[in-house]
Every structure is written in structure tokens, then in C-alpha cells.
Amino acid sequence: MxxxxxxxxxxxxxxxxxxxxxxxxxxxxxxxxxxxxxENMSVDEKIGQMLMPDFRNWKKEGESTATGFTVMNDEVGGIIQKYHLGGVILFAENVVGTEQTARLTDGLQQASPDIPLFITIDQEGGIVTRLQTGTNLPGNMALGAARSEKYAYQTGEIVGKELSSLGVNVNFGPSVDVNNNPGNPVIGVRSFSSNPELVSKLGIQTIKGLQSQNMAATTKHFPGHGDTATDSHYGLPIVTHDKERLRAVELAPFQKAIDEGVDMVMTAHVQFPAFDDTTYISKKDGQEILVPATLSKKVLTGLLREEMGFNGVIITDALNMKAIADNFGQEEAVVLALKSGVDIALMPAQVNSLDMEQNLASVFNAVKEAISEGELPIEQVNASVERILTLKEKRGILTPDSTPIEEKVENALEVVGNKDHLKKEKKMAEDAVTLLKNEDKTLPFKPKKGEKVLVLAPFADQVEAMTRSIKELKGKKKDVEVSGYAFSGKTFGPETAAMIDKADYVITGSYVVKNDPAVNDGVIDDSVQDSSKWATAFPRAVMKDAQSKGKDFVLMSMRNPYDAANFEEAKAVMAVYGFKGYSNGAYRQPNIPAGIRTIFGESNPKGKLPVDIPSVTNPEETLYPFGYGLDIRSGKQLK
Structure with a gap:
């Protein structure tokens, strides 16, 4: 039956x-x-519910290369049916247009007629967005700067509405990592704050906004990826704090989210020896390594289930990330994760053609063998599948949507990226802009007709976003001449100095993932101009040259606000918490345009730092403290 x-x-x-x-x-x-x-499912059907691959790219038989999987086909449908898959995850390659995405998800669901699929995506808002036609939103750290629970709820509501209209039913967000490591290369502005209470408040409201649209919400990356200096896509991070500190900081937002009924928790590929110091021999180099949380029964069953009381669905972060794949191998990683208490193994095997189906078959058979040998108890499998199906029932997924596809498409076209969503996005981004310095009332810029503005940023899409935003300004400001220059990988020289000579105003965007300036004896060494230091060296050289020539200069920190510490000598500095510019006919984030409107006096920055910014030259000192932000008119600290 x-x-x-x-x-x-x-x-x-x-x-x-x-x-x-x-x-x-x-x-x-x-x-x-x-x-x-x-009770009436076969073992194979149960295993399928616990596996969630991606079909990010696909190579049909007879084709030479894999391309973005955007249109449903019988090959992918056959794999979904053969392995009784419980869900799939979508990426940017899959969701290139509104109508296209709605038709793709409809096709995916038709391939699973018995138990409808979890169709999932990472639509965090901000720098991690997948929808290429959706509302991008300013991101978590911008919400932290705006200090607005209302904006957090609206973010979840907007994301939930857009995803739901497209046939997506699970969002892998929000991230409730507490970003208290300025050198964190992977979280940064994906975190609301370094303050666990602020993270908790905004995280809960985002969850409620998502769930108001019947969207399953996911907190990640448990037990916390915020205080790491390694990106788990490339290596195995470790957090060495004791249990008391972890409970007070890293775990606090997860506990609050659990208490408020979050649907899923996603694991982190991070070592937490305070909770589990079990060791494994790495398949990569034979070295002894600590078990990461994703594969730890003490962390997932002991801590998350038993101590923290989470009864929802536990899903791994992508198992193809190097932190797991390099050290444990494909089949062993999946089995270990499930044994540890995971309900769904995300991206357990790469399958982008029928020729690669064997990867999934191998994982599937490894899980089946573990069950048959009692290594993975069938009672545990049944409990996982019950949790999965309970969530599908709760979010209305078990009852298939009978709306005709043409109606779904029509609705999606009205919802995704609509004017109301864009209006709210704009307001959020403007209120998040944080003014850190404004000596001599440098801001706002008040150019006269015919004066020249020079815009410099690392990448062409950022330059384009700035120049377009200036040209969209109201009144007399539209009459200025604007030129731009992208400086990624370049060194400062006579060509750039000549551009500054001709300009009256200079706006420089700074994009630093992890501060790495040359510092000698507590001083930033500006003589170091090799290309590896371009991210800090070039904008510093622009700052020094522009200010020495009496030009009005402002530094716009576009990603992690910590990079503002590289520009202590600047007279005007602001943080906007988002670096995506203008490409493919649209602004990819509202943050840069919001910064431009602030620079030219069309909006007043209301943001307050959601993190401490330490000094670059003396890291033990705080240059700008949590909660710091200036009023552009009075120059005084915002209350």
C-alpha cells in the first residue's frame, strides 16, 4: 500500500x-x-527519508559536462524514486528564475508521490542567499546593528513567503552562531551579534516569521561555529572553551530557540572537546583527531536531545565539506552521523549524473548494512523517521499541494521580490548603517553641480552598485560626475593617485574577510604593497593620499565590521554589513545602496555595533565597543 x-x-x-x-x-x-x-514502511523506505542529496548540477546521458539542474528530468526523478529519498537541497544553480523554480519544485514533488519531499534551501538573507530573483535582505549582522526584533520577524516572514510560493518548505536558517571571534572566516556577518542575548532575541523572531508562513525553520550550526578561526568547508575547526562558557554563550541561543519550538537543528563540523574528547584516526593523514559535533553521540544525543530537550529533526551540515569528507570518508561519515543521533544526512554523496549514482548507492547500502548488523538500531531509525514525518505533517507537507502549476507560477511571480518586500528591505538596510567616525563633519557629502565623486571598491559589482546608487540620488546630487575603479589584487600607484587628484569626494569600499595587514611594532606597515595584502593595503593607500590632498574621504566597511580597525586615521568610517553589489540587472543586497544614501544625507544611520571591534595594532584593546554608533547630525553617541 x-x-x-x-x-x-x-x-x-x-x-x-x-x-x-x-x-x-x-x-x-x-x-x-x-x-x-x-510501521508499514520498508527498511529501504526508512533509509531514504534520512538521506538528502543535492542535484546542484546535472549531466544528462550523452552530454559532455554537468550544468545547473534547473528543469526536472526523468533521470533525477528515477533516483528519487529508487532510493525513496525524503528530501533534496537546492542551490543557486537550481533557482535561477521565479517561474523556473516553481516548476522545478513541482516536478521534484511529482517524483515522490507517496511521501512528499522536504525541499530545502539556505536562504539566510544577506550574503548567503540562493534565490536569484528573490528579496536578498541585509543579513543577520545588519539586523543586529538595527537592534530590531520587528525587522528580524519581517525577515523571516519575507523569506518564508517567497520560499513557500516557490514550493520550498524548509529553510536552513537562521544562523544563531555567536560571532565572538573577529578572525572567523566563515560566519562573520551571518551572525546577528557577539552577544548571545541579542542573537537569541533576533533568532527567535526570525524563526517565528518563517513559521508564520508554515516554513520549517532551522537553527545552525550546533553547538556553535562563531568562535572558530577555521572554515569547516576546508578544515576541521575546534572550540576549546569549557562547558560553563559554552552553555552561557554558544549554546544559549540554541536553547532559547528549542524552547520556542524551532523545527530543525543543523550540526557543526566543529570539535568541542569539553563535551566529547573521543578520538578517531583521520583517513586523510592517519593522525589522531577529535570527533566533530556532527559525528558525536555525546553532543547530539547526550547534549542536544537529553540535556537541552530538543525533540525535532537533527540534520547535518553538508557532509561533503572537507572537515568531514577528508577525515572520515563518505560511507563511514554517514553511518557515524546517524548512529550519533542525526535524523537526516545532508549531501551524503555527490550525484550529478547517472554515472555517479553509485556514490549514493554505496552510502545507502552502508546504512542498510549498519541496520542489519545492529550497529544502527532499527528502533533509532524508526524514531528518526517518526520525527521527520511528524515535521512534514506539522508543516502541511504530508498533504500534497493540489494547486495547478500555472496557479503556483502566477502566485510566485506576485510574491517573489515584490515591491512591499523591497520597501521593507530598504528600510532595514538604512537603519542598520553604523557611523563609526565623522570628524570635521565630513558626512554627509554635499557636492555642487559638476563636482566629481570617485568610487573605489574591490570588485566591479560593488563599484557598479555604488555608482548606480549615486546616480539614483534625488535633486542636485544627481548632477555630480561619478567614476569608479575596482582594485582587487592591485597595488596603489600613480594611476590611482591621478584619479584622486581629479576628484572632490572619494568613497572607498573595504572588503576584508579576516584582517591580515602588515603590522610592525604596533604600527600598520604601509610600505607592504604586495598583492596578497591588497585588501587592506590598497584602501589604506587611497585613504592616506586622499586625506593628504584635502579630499573628502569616507571608508565604507562592506563585510565584517572588524576591518574598520584598519582605518583608524580615516576621518569618516561606516559599516554596512553586506558586500554584494549590482549584477545581472539587479542589486544583490540593499546594504551598499543604503550606505550611499547615508553618505549623501538621504538617510540617517541608526545602527549600533553588534560586536566589539578590536584594534589591529593592539588586539587587546577595543577600538569601537559593542553598542557604539554615532548620530550623523550631532556627532554624539546614539542612545
């Missing part, structure tokens, strides 16, 4: 009992339906 029939049978049983009792029929409880379904 198919799963739809099991669902129908379970519903019928409840409804008939209700009728006999003379009471109004009620919808069957998730528990009643789910238990009936799970």
Missing part, C-alpha cells in the same frame, strides 16, 4: 471514531498518522 493510502487510512480511522462519538471530526494527530505510516 502506498504512503498516501496509509495517510488516508489513518485519517479515516480517526474521523470514523470521532463521528461515532458524536463530536465534530478533527484532523488526525501527527502521532497517529506517522506511527501508522512508519
Amino acid at each position: 502506498g504512503k498516501k493510502k496509509w495517510i488516508s487510512a489513518a485519517l479515516a480511522a480517526v474521523l470514523s471514531v470521532s463521528a461515532l462519538a458524536g463530536i465534530k471530526p478533527v484532523k488526525a494527530s501527527a502521532e497517529t498518522d506517522v506511527k501508522a505510516i512508519v
Whole structure:
């Protein structure tokens, strides 16, 4: 009997009992339906629910290369059916247009007629967005700077509306990592703040906004990726704090989210020896390594389930990331994760053609063997599948959407990236802009007709966003001449100095993921001009040259605000918390335009730092403290 029939049978049983009792029929409880379904599932069907691959790219038979998988085909449909997959994750390569995405998700669901799929995506807002036609939003750290729970809720609501209209039912967000390491190469502005209380408040509101649209929300990366100096896409990070500190800081936002009913928790490929100091021998180099949280029963079952009381779905971060793949191998990693208490293994094997199907088959068979040998108890598998199906029931996924595809497309075109969403996005970004310095009332710029503005930023899309934003300004400001220059990988020289000579105003965007200036004896060494230091050396050279020539200069920190510390000598410095510029006919984030409007006096910055910014030359000192932000008119600290 198919799963739809099991669902129908379970519903019928409840409804008939209700009728006999003379009471109004009620919808069957998730528990009643789910238990009936799970009891009648084969082992293969259960395993399928616990695996969530991506089909990011696909190479059809007869084609030479894999390209973005954007249109449903029988090959992918066959794999979904053969392995009884419970869900798939989408990436930017899959979601290039609104109508296209709605048709793709509809096709994916048709390939799983018995139990509908989790269709998932990382639409965090800010620098991690996948939808190429959606509302991008300013991102978590911008929300932290705006200090607005309302904006956090609106963010979740907007993301939830847009994803739901497209047929996506799970969002892998929000990140509730507490970013208290300025050198963190992977989280940064994806975090709301370094303050666990602020992270908790904004995280909960984002979750509520998502869930208001019946979108399953996911907190990540448990137990916390904020205080790491290694990107787990490339290596295995470690957090060495003791349990007391971890509970007070890293774990606090997760506990609050669990208490408020978050649907999923995503694991971190990070070592937490305070909770588990078990060691493994790395397949990469034979060295002894500590178990990462993703593969730790003490962390996932002992801490997350038993101590913190999480009863929802645990999903791994992508298992193809080097922190896991290099050290544990494909099959062993999946089995270890499931044994540790994970419900869903995300991206367990790369499959981008029928020729690569064997990768998925190998993982599937490894899990099946672990079950048959008692290594992975069937009771644990049943509990995982119950949790998965309970969430599908809770979010309305088990009841297939019978809306005709043409209606779905029409609705999606009205919802995704609509004017109301863009208006709210603009307001959020403007209120997040944080003014850190404004000596001699450098800002706002008040150019006269015919005066020249020079814009410099690392990448062409950022330069384009700045120049376009200036040209969109109102009134007399539109009459200025604007020129731009992208400086990624370049050294400062006579060509740039000549541009500055001709300019009246200079705006420089700084994009530093992790501060790495040359510092000698507590002083930034500006003589170091090799290309590896371009991210700090070039904008510093522009700053010094422009200010020495009496030009009005402002430094716009476009990513992690910590890079503002490289420009202590600048007279005007601001942080906007987002670096994506203008490309493919659209602004990819609202942050840079919001910064430009502030520079020219069309909006007043209201942001306050959501993190401490330490000095570059003396890291033990705080240059700009948490909560710092200036009023552009009075020059005084915002209250």
C-alpha cells in the first residue's frame, strides 16, 4: 500500500471514531498518522527519508559536462524514486528564475508521490542567499546593528513567503552562531551579534516569521561555529572553551530557540572537546583527531536531545565539506552521523549524473548494512523517521499541494521580490548603517553641480552598485560626475593617485574577510604593497593620499565590521554589513545602496555595533565597543 493510502487510512480511522462519538471530526494527530505510516514502511523506505542529496548540477546521458539542474528530468526523478529519498537541497544553480523554480519544485514533488519531499534551501538573507530573483535582505549582522526584533520577524516572514510560493518548505536558517571571534572566516556577518542575548532575541523572531508562513525553520550550526578561526568547508575547526562558557554563550541561543519550538537543528563540523574528547584516526593523514559535533553521540544525543530537550529533526551540515569528507570518508561519515543521533544526512554523496549514482548507492547500502548488523538500531531509525514525518505533517507537507502549476507560477511571480518586500528591505538596510567616525563633519557629502565623486571598491559589482546608487540620488546630487575603479589584487600607484587628484569626494569600499595587514611594532606597515595584502593595503593607500590632498574621504566597511580597525586615521568610517553589489540587472543586497544614501544625507544611520571591534595594532584593546554608533547630525553617541 502506498504512503498516501496509509495517510488516508489513518485519517479515516480517526474521523470514523470521532463521528461515532458524536463530536465534530478533527484532523488526525501527527502521532497517529506517522506511527501508522512508519510501521508499514520498508527498511529501504526508512533509509531514504534520512538521506538528502543535492542535484546542484546535472549531466544528462550523452552530454559532455554537468550544468545547473534547473528543469526536472526523468533521470533525477528515477533516483528519487529508487532510493525513496525524503528530501533534496537546492542551490543557486537550481533557482535561477521565479517561474523556473516553481516548476522545478513541482516536478521534484511529482517524483515522490507517496511521501512528499522536504525541499530545502539556505536562504539566510544577506550574503548567503540562493534565490536569484528573490528579496536578498541585509543579513543577520545588519539586523543586529538595527537592534530590531520587528525587522528580524519581517525577515523571516519575507523569506518564508517567497520560499513557500516557490514550493520550498524548509529553510536552513537562521544562523544563531555567536560571532565572538573577529578572525572567523566563515560566519562573520551571518551572525546577528557577539552577544548571545541579542542573537537569541533576533533568532527567535526570525524563526517565528518563517513559521508564520508554515516554513520549517532551522537553527545552525550546533553547538556553535562563531568562535572558530577555521572554515569547516576546508578544515576541521575546534572550540576549546569549557562547558560553563559554552552553555552561557554558544549554546544559549540554541536553547532559547528549542524552547520556542524551532523545527530543525543543523550540526557543526566543529570539535568541542569539553563535551566529547573521543578520538578517531583521520583517513586523510592517519593522525589522531577529535570527533566533530556532527559525528558525536555525546553532543547530539547526550547534549542536544537529553540535556537541552530538543525533540525535532537533527540534520547535518553538508557532509561533503572537507572537515568531514577528508577525515572520515563518505560511507563511514554517514553511518557515524546517524548512529550519533542525526535524523537526516545532508549531501551524503555527490550525484550529478547517472554515472555517479553509485556514490549514493554505496552510502545507502552502508546504512542498510549498519541496520542489519545492529550497529544502527532499527528502533533509532524508526524514531528518526517518526520525527521527520511528524515535521512534514506539522508543516502541511504530508498533504500534497493540489494547486495547478500555472496557479503556483502566477502566485510566485506576485510574491517573489515584490515591491512591499523591497520597501521593507530598504528600510532595514538604512537603519542598520553604523557611523563609526565623522570628524570635521565630513558626512554627509554635499557636492555642487559638476563636482566629481570617485568610487573605489574591490570588485566591479560593488563599484557598479555604488555608482548606480549615486546616480539614483534625488535633486542636485544627481548632477555630480561619478567614476569608479575596482582594485582587487592591485597595488596603489600613480594611476590611482591621478584619479584622486581629479576628484572632490572619494568613497572607498573595504572588503576584508579576516584582517591580515602588515603590522610592525604596533604600527600598520604601509610600505607592504604586495598583492596578497591588497585588501587592506590598497584602501589604506587611497585613504592616506586622499586625506593628504584635502579630499573628502569616507571608508565604507562592506563585510565584517572588524576591518574598520584598519582605518583608524580615516576621518569618516561606516559599516554596512553586506558586500554584494549590482549584477545581472539587479542589486544583490540593499546594504551598499543604503550606505550611499547615508553618505549623501538621504538617510540617517541608526545602527549600533553588534560586536566589539578590536584594534589591529593592539588586539587587546577595543577600538569601537559593542553598542557604539554615532548620530550623523550631532556627532554624539546614539542612545
